[in-house]
């Protein structure tokens with residue numbers, strides 16, 4: 496299991512150099528890159544603050560009626576959420592009190608930029 500401190504996690508997101516709404520994380524099950532923009536488009540909430548709790552925790556597919564994760568990622572989202580019975584995540588963010596919080600892994604700056612551009616959002 497990979498671990499990051501909150502500071503490292505935020506640093507990895509800031510390093511993407513995109514708008515807050517375009518900060519991108521990768522679902523560990525379906526490998527899709529997703530951001531708050533995707534969650535808002537999927538109807539999870541109407542703005543960043545409303546979808547922030549799902550970002551990096553629940554796959555956008557949960558809000559679009561996507562199916563369970565396929566054995567081989569096919570580019571489509573899935574209905575995965577962390578915090579369930581199965582700990583299949585790859586990253587835990589460790590807060591100052593030593594608690595470990597499963598999170599999706601941040602995308603690379605390149606992936607985040609590509610993803611933002613694909614959605615028509617200028618970085």
Ligand SMILES: [Zn+2]
Nearest residue numbers: 522525554573
């Ligand atoms: Zn997924």
